[in-house]
Amino acid sequence: MAVDVVTFSRPEKHNALNLDHLKEVYKRFRSCENPVVIYGEPSFCSGIDVDYVGVAGKDEILEFAELANNFILDICRYPKPVVAFVKGYALGAGFSIALACDAIIAEESAVFSTGFAKLGIAPDMGVSYLLPRAVGLKRALKLLFSAERFDARKALELGIVSEFGTLEDAKRMAEELNGPSVRYIKELVYRDMAEHVEHEKELALRSIMELRGFEQG
Template sequence: MNETDDLLVHRDGGELWLRLNRPQARNAINWNIRRALHRHLLEAEADPRIRAVVIAGTEVAFCSGGDIKEMGNGPEDSAAKLALASEIVQCIARMPKPVIAAVQGHVAGAGIGLALSCDLVFASSSTVFSPAFVQRGLGPDMSTSYWLTRALGIARAKQLLLTARQLDASQALELGLVTEVIDEVDFDSVVRARVTQFSMGPTIAISQIKSLVNAAAESSLPEQLDLEAKAQGLLAATEDHRAALQAFSEKRNPSFQGR
């Protein structure tokens, strides 16, 4: 199996779909997936024609974490894996367009970090999150501790990671870990509709909102106000803002071009 087999890449207009494709291993992350994800995310970051990115798995599993069969190969191999995982997560965070996780079935270990790194997480009703790091004698990676702590607070994040407590989709929604829970039968059609909505939105505004929210937890109030002012100054000059003003005056919905 090569990178092309392990990560299926599909372009649909302004949407880029990246689908983990190792169902025999519950989409565990191997070297092929790491390299392919990193490469295609970097390309999406630089391509203005792509206005939304989707990371998906299969019905059985979104991602079961790191591939156990590729573990235990020494500290250099582990360090290289973690370095590439770091690049993937940081690329998602700075991506100037929305990155959406389409999550079904089993989600474990680093798969949780991959999902939570995305801006929106749409989960099917069959989804089960398993933060099983401690059961493998390992700690969280791929930014899992970062996003869990931001979402849950210190005490709840510790509780979840130290007990390896499983969460079903409704529990994850209640805790704020997912954006929406969608019935399994309707999952594909609803997610595609949601993705299309974002791919046809005001891309630059979405990018600035994403950047502002990511910065908010680490900025002081004056710093955040300054960031907001700079963002508004940039957005006020965009074609999409002018189109929105025109549409408002004409009492119709705007058509955004992402410029």
């Protein structure tokens, strides 16, 4: 069985996201037809590019937010398994993308963080919906409030990481999880997610606009 592989493509920035990079990755994902593995070198994705956030115009930020949240929802709606293979950093937006996947295979050296609180912005891209469901409410709140970095072993203990392994292991898992009921299971599990993510996006945008001094509305 074929597996489609979607890769991030800004290795010099540990695959931090600006608008152009997000568009590239999202386009690759939307072209997939088989079970999917998402990964990046030397890191999965180190989150939104902080330098980019500091100079992007208001319209760009709005477009980024719309695309980023649509990407998360599309991963959760995708009718076949989506597996993240995480090495290096999965921070902020990168953590959200990995968490939206149906399983995470990680190298033992991987590093995770919700990240958003470090930037003084509201959580985004589904993380406030997905994380409590993965680790429980109180653990999720601690990880969101502190934005602490934690290693792959802790992520495994929390139930965020499915197992340690390689890119080939992630492909194998994507194949093994595939089946005729996947689309129905995901529809049930994520049935109320879109409304939550829309509200999350509004709060994230408000916090970014305040940070940048843009007028609201």
